Amino acid sequence: MQSGIESKAFDRFSETCSAVFTDSAAQWKGQGGKVLGYFCSAMPEEIATAAGMLPVRLRATGSDGTELSDSFLSSLNCTFPRHAFNMALKGEYDFVDAMVMFNSCDHIRRVYDHWVRQIKTPYVKIFSLPKKAEAAQIDWFRGELDQLCADLREHFGVELDDAGLAKAIKQHNLTRRLLRRLYDLRKAERPPISGAECLAVTVSSTAMAAADYNEVLEQLLEDLEGSDGLPRPRARLLVMGGELDDPRYLKEIEDQGCLVIADSLCFGSRLFWKDVDENDPDPLQALARYYVADRPSCARMFTEYDKRAAYVREMIRDFDVDGAIFERLTFCEIYGFEQYSMANDFKEWQVPLLCMDREYILGAIGQLRTRVQAFLETMEN
Numbered sequence: 001m002q003s004g005i006e007s008k009a010f011d012r013f014s015e016t017c018s019a020v021f022t023d024s025a026a027q028w029k030g031q032g033g034k035v036l037g038y039f040c041s042a043m044p045e046e047i048a049t050a051a052g053m054l055p056v057r058l059r060a061t062g063s064d065g066t067e068l069s070d071s072f073l074s075s076l077n078c079t080f081p082r083h084a085f086n087m088a089l090k091g092e093y094d095f096v097d098a099m100v101m102f103n104s105c106d107h108i109r110r111v112y113d114h115w116v117r118q119i120k121t122p123y124v125k126i127f128s129l130p131k132k133a134e135a136a137q138i139d140w141f142r143g144e145l146d147q148l149c150a151d152l153r154e155h156f157g158v159e160l161d162d163a164g165l166a167k168a169i170k171q172h173n174l175t176r177r178l179l180r181r182l183y184d185l186r187k188a189e190r191p192p193i194s195g196a197e198c199l200a201v202t203v204s205s206t207a208m209a210a211a212d213y214n215e216v217l218e219q220l221l222e223d224l225e226g227s228d229g230l231p232r233p234r235a236r237l238l239v240m241g242g243e244l245d246d247p248r249y250l251k252e253i254e255d256q257g258c259l260v261i262a263d264s265l266c267f268g269s270r271l272f273w274k275d276v277d278e279n280d281p282d283p284l285q286a287l288a289r290y291y292v293a294d295r296p297s298c299a300r301m302f303t304e305y306d307k308r309a310a311y312v313r314e315m316i317r318d319f320d321v322d323g324a325i326f327e328r329l330t331f332c333e334i335y336g337f338e339q340y341s342m343a344n345d346f347k348e349w350q351v352p353l354l355c356m357d358r359e360y361i362l363g364a365i366g367q368l369r370t371r372v373q374a375f376l377e378t379m380e381n
């Protein structure tokens with residue numbers, strides 16, 4: 001079920017989402033700009049923007065195999081880092097000038113160990129990301145971000161000060177507010193945009209300069225406001241889980257007659273459901289607090305589960321959700337634990353939940369369709 005949006009703005013997002021080295025990045029590089037690449041959404045894009053660099057969250061979109069990375073990563077590793085490192089070995093991330101990693105999980109940490117030895121990126125560093133969200137951890141993370149800023153100043157000769165950070169926070173908060181406006185439209189009985197289309201829009205927010213992105217998104221909102229909207233679906237679904245950056249996965253689900261109208265994904269609502277505090281006199285402290293404690297957290301933050309469950313429950317209520325799908329990449333322990341805990345809560349809440357494992361690259365489509373159809377029939381019965 002796709003709305004088939006007729007909008008140049010949407011076409012731009014669709015293109016951006018279907019490539020890694022996007023037109024935006026090519027233009028940016030063409031003008032002599034530097035690109036800061038990263039994997040995990042804990043990377044404050046505001047720091048790259050304030051440094052005059054383009055933040056690009058690296059995906060493995062278009063990857064067709066792991067023939068090179070198989071020499072470094074085992075078949076028991078998550079398929080996202082395996083495909084991503086394969087692309088790095090093939091030189092498809094050579095447009096990246098600075099690569100910033102976090103110990104988001106052991107699989108990504110292993111990629112770092114190989115990246116520093118195999119890939120010739122001018123600047124590569126891994127920073128420590130806390131697993132708890134209390135004052136001590138926020139201060140710790142502020143220290144890590146301070147080190148990152150010092151490195152960028154030294155390595156790229158950029159100016160990176162509080163005024164620049166405060167300005168970047170405002171720009172990225174505008175992105176967050178605009179995306180929340182987009183999600184508000186999905187609360188309607190007949191939303192103007194499908195889940196797959198919406199994922200293309202949110203993924204693009206991690207691959208374009210904030211100022212440019214905000215302009216295009218404002219145009220899309222204009223194009224959508226007042227549209228008739230999609231027909232009433234068989235079910236309104238929420239999708240949750242970890243790294244999902246391929247709209248085709250949601251399209252396969254929605255082609256069974258349902259509509260994904262909300263999510264708890266790290267390329268989705270978790271990126272923008274809250275704002276960074278613009279009034280904090282210390283913008284780096286505000287960023288540390290936001291990325292460690294304020295925004296809806298990643299499942300790796302084990303002490304924050306109750307907050308995440310409350311967040312999902314709020315989504316179910318606010319978006320009038322009928323059921324949910326929990327997707328996770330095979331071998332992802334972090335979302336394995338989360339899936340187990342959520343399954344218990346959904347049983348208690350008496351909200352239907354379908355748990356599915358998948359590979360990073362879209363496949364086993366027949367099985368996916370069959371399972372979603374069976375899930376929808378169970379809900380209808």
Ligand code: SF4
Nearest residue numbers: 078105242243329332
């Ligand atoms: S999906 Fe899980 S295992 Fe894979 S990179 Fe993300 S956190 Fe790590």
